[in-house]
Amino acid sequence: MNKLSATYLTPARTICQPAHLKRTLLITAIVGSWLTLFNLGDRLMMGDITAWIWLKVSLNYLTPFIVSNLGLLSYRA
Secondary structure: OOOOHHHHHHOOOOOOOOHHHHHHHHHHHHHHHHHHHHHHHHHHHHOOOOOHHHHHHHHHHHHHHHHHHHHHHHHHH
16 A cells, blocks of 8 residues: 555544544534524424425535544544
8 A cells, every 4th residue: 555545544544433433423413413403493394395405404414524523633633
């Protein structure tokens, strides 16, 4: 394995460690649920669920997952 590929694999290995993944997924669940409830709760309660709403819900969960992993990686660097 050359140095360039090792550079890209190290963050993936860090993120996929069970202890780290457990923590980041917990953060994702809590923050993503809060963001979805706060930003889209009324639309979801009314049953106004479109593909656009599902995309927004997905981004509400993807954002804290990325941010928590970036925080993890910056701490480990």
